Amino acid sequence: MDTEGLKTSVIGEIDARRQQLSELSLKIHSNPELGFQEVKAAAWLTQYLEENGFSVERGICQLPTAFKGSYGEGKPAITILAEYDALPSLGHACGHNIIATCAVGAGVASKLAIDQFGGSIMVIGTPAEELYGGKATMIDRGVFDDLDIVMMVHPGAYDTATIQVLACQHLEVEFFGQAVHAAGRPEAGINALEAMLQSFIAINSLRQHIKDKARIHGIITDGGEAPNVVPAHSAGSFIVRAEEDTYLDELKERVLNCFIGAAKTSGARLEYRWGDVRYAPMRNNLALARLFIQNMQSLGHQIQLFEPKHTFGSTDMGNVSQVVPSIHPFVAIAPVEVANHSPQFALAAASEAGTHGLLDAAKALAMTVVDLVANPEIVSKVKEEFSKQDD
Numbered sequence: 444m445d446t447e448g449l450k451t452s453v454i455g456e457i458d459a460r461r462q463q464l465s466e467l468s469l470k471i472h473s474n475p476e477l478g479f480q481e482v483k484a485a486a487w488l489t490q491y492l493e494e495n496g497f498s499v500e501r502g503i504c505q506l507p508t509a510f511k512g513s514y515g516e517g518k519p520a521i522t523i524l525a526e527y528d529a530l531p532s533l534g535h536a537c538g539h540n541i542i543a544t545c546a547v548g549a550g551v552a553s554k555l556a557i558d559q560f561g562g563s564i565m566v567i568g569t570p571a572e573e574l575y576g577g578k579a580t581m582i583d584r585g586v587f588d589d590l591d592i593v594m595m596v597h598p599g600a601y602d603t604a605t606i607q608v609l610a611c612q613h614l615e616v617e618f619f620g621q622a623v624h625a626a627g628r629p630e631a632g633i634n635a636l637e638a639m640l641q642s643f644i645a646i647n648s649l650r651q652h653i654k655d656k657a658r659i660h661g662i663i664t665d666g667g668e669a670p671n672v673v674p675a676h677s678a679g680s681f682i683v684r685a686e687e688d689t690y691l692d693e694l695k696e697r698v699l700n701c702f703i704g705a706a707k708t709s710g711a712r713l714e715y716r717w718g719d720v721r722y723a724p725m726r727n728n729l730a731l732a733r734l735f736i737q738n739m740q741s742l743g744h745q746i747q748l749f750e751p752k753h754t755f756g757s758t759d760m761g762n763v764s765q766v767v768p769s770i771h772p773f774v775a776i777a778p779v780e781v782a783n784h785s786p787q788f789a790l791a792a793a794s795e796a797g798t799h800g801l802l803d804a805a806k807a808l809a810m811t812v813v814d815l816v817a818n819p820e821i822v823s824k825v826k827e828e829f830s831k832q833d834d
């Protein structure tokens with residue numbers, strides 16, 4: 444069968460599974476699980492892969508809810524990633540139910556391409572994208588070694604083939620002061636809450652003078668126990684983000700100085716800890732993105748290589764894109780005014796438009812797999828672009 448014929452078969456394969464895939468997506472949506480606790484989602488997704496001819500390894504990288512489904516052997520080794528964690532209180536307000544179902548749907552449809560041209564297709568389940576950067580741990584534990592290409596599609600309010608993602612790192616901060624009666628002997632107290640408030644003021648002042656797109660934001664997680672006791676302890680959780688890794692390093696130091704300064708002026712002792720995982724910026728593979736665009740356009744999507752109105756925070760897919768040629772396109776499932784991480788987006792992730800986006804994204808991914816396995820020279824081009832970016 445020629446490439447076009449194979450793409451038609453791949454589309455037919457996904458259309459034939461419309462009901463199954465939509466049910467799977469809605470089942471995950473109505474059972475939201477937080478990062479590293481995605482037990483049900485991982486069980487349903489691996490079951491689906493196994494029932495459809497994939498050999499499945501569960502609990503890979505010593506992460507109980509991570510998995511790898513494989514079909515075929517050897518090169519090219521193409522991987523589609525699934526995310527399936529939800530957000531506290533908001534449920535699937537980032538639509539990871541769609542990412543996961545799209546990944547298994549695309550994986551299963553890609554079998555047709557592997558049967559004809561060889562190579563291997565993998566669906567790797569990557570837990571805890573939202574809070575803990577599960578993919579960074581999985582990179583360290585070697586699961587992305589020896590892969591040629593990694594793809595995934597995220598739902599959003601725009602169709603776009605490439606995204607700009609900020610590098611970021613979490614910062615946990617605590618101040619330790621001296622508790623005393625706030626009215627009786629305030630002169631003997633050291634106010635840990637005031638140290639935290641001063642840090643916020645210093646950060647707000649700093650924010651005027653940082654680069655466009657850099658972000659600093661945080662919350663207070665402990666601000667004292669009672670109004671008549673000078674707080675002996677305060678705690679806060681912050682995230683620092685920047686477009687480039689080098690600027691993130693610079694900004695981290697300046698942010699930390701805000702806390703150090705507040706410790707000095709208040710007399711409170713500072714303890715801090717940078718998060719173990721640092722999210723990297725996204726390195727979009729343009730050769731791969733262009734293939735995906737052609738396939739989405741053939742399905743009637745007005746997708747751009749880059750959508751300037753699309754904004755996004757950070758993702759551990761950025762880290763993957765630093766080690767394997769990758770794309771992380773978005774498929775529109777909601778009107779442009781609906782942002783990810785909102786209750787409205789959670790509704791969109793269970794809507795008819797959500798299922799439509801899921802199926803089209805799965806088709807375009809599987810069609811891209813057809814392009815890749817049928818044309819080794821395209822795989823070489825993708826890899827060449829990636830190694831040139833290394834220079």
Ligand SMILES: [Zn+2]
Pocket residue numbers: 537573783784
């Ligand atoms: Zn999210």
Ligand SMILES: [Zn+2]
Pocket residue numbers: 537538539572597
């Ligand atoms: Zn997300």
